[in-house]
Amino acid sequence: MSGPQSKIHLNVNGESRTVTAPPMKRLLDVLREDLHLTGTKEGCGEGECGSCSVRMNGELVNSCLVPVLQAEGANIETVEGLACDGDLHPLQQAFLHCGGAQCGICTPGMLMAAKHLLAQNPHPTIAEIREGLAGNLCRCTGFMRIFESVLSAATSGTQETHAR
């Protein structure tokens, strides 16, 4: 992508980052290409599949629909920021043991959506989990094990209820 470049400041997973990029470059591409955070995936490029879900200032967004200009000064959370000091996040642990990840391509987005859900609602019902994850498509699992993973992480009582 050529044309005028802007200097954009982001706080990504707690680290202050500055990138020089075209203002309309997708946040997804800035994360993947400029910051080499390739955990965030592209599935459809039109906000339908949720593979590129990240949290931006505490809101769940499809990073394929966010021009990076709009993220100036924002706090961005991606899958790379989930594990703490090398230890898997309770959601990652639950997905591992309950079979919530198969091919893994939807998994980073699904984890961010699940994290967002639990941040707002630490003890969701299955119906609330279904609604919370409805924007994230998984073609492998049929979702059953994802629901179980989120439920298991929620009931383990160790998830970050204060997460922003």
Next chain:
Amino acid sequence: MNMLAKNRIVGTSVPRKEGVEKLRGTARYVDDIQREGIWHGATVRSTVPRALIRSIGFDRRIDWSEFTLVSAADIPGENHIQMIVADQPCLADGQVNHCEEAILLIAHPDKHKAREAVDSVHIEYELLPPIFSIEESEKKQTVIWGADNCFKSFLLEKGDVDSAWSQAAHIIEGEYRTGSQEHLYIENNGVIAEHSAEDGVTVWGSLQCPFYVHKSLLAVFDLPPEKVRVIQTETGGAFGGKEDFPSVIASHAALLSMKCGHPVKMIYDRIEDLAATTKRHPSRTRHRTALDANGKLLAMDIQIDTDGGAYSTLSSTVLSRATLHSPGPYVCPNVRVRSHAWATNTVPYGAFRGFGAPQTVFAIERHMDEIAAALKMDPVELRRRNFLHQGDTTATEQLMREPVLLDILLDRALAESDYYNRRARFAVENANSPIKRGIGIAAYYHGSGFTGSGERYLSSLAGIDVSFEGKVRVLVSSTEFGQGTNTILAQVAAEILGVDYDDVVMAPADTGIVPNSGPTVASRTAMVIGRLIERASLQLLSMLRDQAGLSAQFSREQFFNACDRLRVKNGEVVSLCRYEAPPGIYWDDQKYSGEAYPAYAWSVQVAQVAVDTVTYSAEVEEFWSAQEAGRVINPVLAAGQIEGGIAQGIGYALYEKVVLQNGRMANNQMTNYIMPTAEDVPPIHVFWEELPFQHGGFGAKGIGELPHDGPAPAILNAIKDAAGVSFNAIPLLPEDLFAMLHAAHKIEVPATV
């Protein structure tokens, strides 16, 4: 029926081998690989379904010297994608036979410029008459492929169908249609290719079958096997959609790399992937069935026709599996199946989970309910009366040597779903409700492994080695794309070798490193490759005992110490095994008779649906699946396969419609090609019977495709139960329900709503 030995690792739900990397976001999918100096590829495609190419023009506002262009004239070897028949060009040469057929390739260092340049190439066509349907193709008035548009036909005959009609108490006919279906793996097709004069071609990509791609590249580049290397990267879903198509995109990227002198990355976006890559074959199946007065099958006359698209790709083998699954899990003395795969001017159809079986299982299992209705019989009882049992023979005269647990699976599915009580309750409740509920079943088998002589032809080689760092490596070209290949093969090796699960790693799926264990398709990995890893592990233990002093009882440490001694002696610790067919099996490719599959997995599924007579939506409210697929190696992964397959089957039945306009997919976006979401998939209950198969890895048979075969007929049978109207075509969308229910005047819409 529990004859299972207790194992340390097999039969337990150890976590997915590559799970941590996937959960951390560090697993490397092809588009995650960034390299200095990489160029990006794009494809100029046909915008018409059938034409001669008159000229190719280039917009003068573009400085084409910045770009590398590749046409058919640049291909050093054969201009064919090597599948079963070499009829599909790698790049169109003078003629196109479907929309989206690749004509010209473009590479540029800037991804966006490469894509934008596609629209600056102008192609003039001389249009030829296209055909788009089975009906047009079988008429043969316009011939677009070969002499008669027919890619392949089969005739399967048992007994004497024609003499049975006169003895029949009932003759029931029906026609059943299935639409196409897109795999919708969340990771689109993509590769990186690098060509050099010294090293030849190397491809990294999202793919199922490294050696298929290898074979295709050999032909396109006219290179010896050692000059082509194919490496699978982490693969974000496949479902058959990365069985044949990666040979196309890999060839394209490698041609661009050859000409531009840089590695070339070619990643389709969703729009291109949906429009240009393979999908499930549409089908039409006709049944004519004779029964005696007691509802026993006397004769089945089945005619199957599939739409194969513009080139043959895998249509002949898909048709084969469709043919062999069409009579269902029933005993019938007289069976005739005539089947044809037809050419049309659409994107070639290809492999998709089930591989022809979901089409014909839909037909027979819908037809069984139509027969039951005509005979005023319980559809459950009709099936039970005709089930195959041990000692019976199938339509191909294959003797059922092993016990067949269909009755047990049926009883389990009925009990768990409370089938009869629900059915009775709905009949009462429906009368006064705009929501009509119903419950339906499907019973079926799915053949594990390649059809007929296929596994013998493949002659797969697989094994293990042990590194000096003390890791057991599994050496297979069998790939992981979510189904659990890595995990179950590591479990098998660890179990036999007496080591920990964490001691076993997978060698990279790299044709330069691993032997050819065949393609990762046909529900063959657990059964066939699992067995090879089991044998290779046993063989290694025997070598260690004979040559390195390993005692009969040994610890993990003693095992690795013995490996060290063997390495000193032999220079390496490696054990490979080649496929051996189970004894006494026979298959006649000409007559299409004998042992069609080494083993069968069996399933009975039950669906509960609600049909809303206000919105005309049909929703699956609950789903039960009982199956026998041999030994279950990893319960969590196996259940994930069943649940995922059922979700795809629900999409196949009620949501997913490939809309073609002039032979091109019109709804090639996730916005308007709709798959079930987290809110659409009902609670799914999974139940196993385990009957170890002697010739499968630790007793395993195939699981992966099985669950996709049954949901569509179970759901449409449930809709018949709910609404009283027979629907014989999928996908069944609300507009179809609206039209049919109104036409049938079956539904009284309460005045208040």
